[in-house]
Amino acid sequence: MAEIRTIGVLGAGQMGGGIAQVAAAASYDVVLADATIELAQKGKAKVDAILGKQVEKGKITADQKNAVVDRIKPVGGPADFSNCDLVIEAATEQVDLKLKLFQACDAAMKPGAILASNTSSISLTKLAGVTKRPELVIGMHFMNPPPLMKLVEIVRAVQTSDATYAATKAAAEKMGKTTTTSKDAPGFLVNRILIPMLSEACFALQEGVGTPEDIDTGAKLGLNHPMGPLELSDLIGLDTVLFIAEVLHRDLGDDKYRPPTLLRNLVAAGWLGKKKGRGFYRYDDKGQKIAGGAT
Ligand SMILES: NC(=O)c1ccc[n+]([C@@H]2O[C@H](COP(=O)([O-])OP(=O)(O)OC[C@H]3O[C@@H](n4cnc5c(N)ncnc54)[C@H](O)[C@@H]3O)[C@@H](O)[C@H]2O)c1
Missing domain, CATH: 1.10.1040.10 (N-(1-d-carboxylethyl)-l-norvaline Dehydrogenase; domain 2)
Known part of the structure; x- marks a missing residue:
């Protein structure tokens, strides 16, 4: 499996924006999408504002803030995920929407790239089933707010391969997170x-x-x-x-x-x-x- 360098985040709301921040802070290049490019830009601006407050408090330098923010590239939608090694979907918790977005991501992404969801409750096995890469689908359940919360609950779909699981766990750990693993059951563990x-x-x-x-x-x-x-x-x-x-x-x-x-x-x-x-x-x-x- 190719090394993960570029991470796509779909949905630039409270979770997606936080995940983009955490991924960029771990030196990944981040491609941030929402329903429109304006919403993705708004998500990036929010990360800028949050980190700006940390600069004011002296917790990080302005250069450190800019390095993180500059690694986040807002785009118009899943069609721009062709270069991503891992995509983390964090759109609104609606099953029909996520099924549609999973198909759109799958069609745009390169072979071998991992497609993860931050869903709180939707079956990963079901999401995997509408893609042509079911073995590369996995749950990556960040907690709210992602920059502060230590846990990522990894959820294995029935179809998830061991290689996908290992690469996803390693990416979460590179982002400074501790992982737990759940089978794909309603609500997972947390x-x-x-x-x-x-x-x-x-x-x-x-x-x-x-x-x-x-x-x-x-x-x-x-x-x-x-x-x-x-x-x-x-x-x-x-x-x-x-x-x-x-x-x-x-x-x-x-x-x-x-x-x-x-x-x-x-x-x-x-x-x-x-x-x-x-x-x-x-x-x-x-x-x-x-x-x-x-x-
Ligand atoms: N809120 C939490 O505490 C929490 C914790 C863990 C996981 N989650 C999960 O994270 C996901 C997002 O939740 P949130 O709290 O960030 O919600 P949110 O409402 O803050 O953000 C959802 C984002 O999805 C976007 N979106 C809607 N339709 C879209 C489309 N067609 N294409 C692209 N983007 C689209 C919205 O514009 C919005 O920016 C959900 O699956 C939720 O279950 C939430």
Whole structure:
């Protein structure tokens, strides 16, 4: 298998932008795409702004920041991935969209290149099945935010070859990450544990057992969690949390995974969490939680 030098990232949102940053910081050349080149450019600008703050704080030099940002090249779409040795898809968590994007990436990519997805819950075996390179398809599940979180959960599709697994693990490690490995099962390992807890916090809120602050403070100080479950849901994005809960409920066939009505309603209202300025809490323009701003 060829050495990985150039990494394509598809989807320049909160995860894709972070993955592009982490890959560029590990000296990979990065080709960043979204639905339009303007969105890819916006993703790159966000990386520039995030690293700019680190320069202001004296954590990195301006030259170090520029070296990372300059390695990220925004492009118009998957057709520009022909030179990539590895593509990491990080577009919106919708199965039909990802199936379509996987076919587009597969058609554009060179033989032998690896096609990974950052999906939180969609079957890698299913995604691999719509490509002509199923043995080169794998899950590379970064945690949010990718620059800060140490883990990459690697998910092996039924078709994933040992060589693809080894090369993907090595690339994640070069990006400074520790990996765990999961078989391709609903929610993999991390979300199988996490999502029922996030849903339970939402059920407790829905039933009026406590306020959002009671619930989050309880988890932080009582369970030693760095974030409470409702603020973590807002960070992940309530659309993403709902989608994963629906996958777990449907594919494991157990009602313990059913999503709460309150979660469905917040998503239907477009209150998707921090990225929209409102979810369980309200956020100002800078993404800071507004005190007393529970929804
Ligand atoms: N949010 C999290 O905490 C988290 C954690 C781990 C994994 N993930 C996974 O990462 C992926 C992205 O999630 P996110 O939180 O970054 O979402 P996001 O909404 O911030 O970003 C999604 C991006 O996909 C883009 N997109 C939509 N349609 C597209 C198309 N046709 N072609 C190219 N790009 C397109 C959107 O424009 C957007 O920039 C999902 O699969 C999600 O399950 C999310």
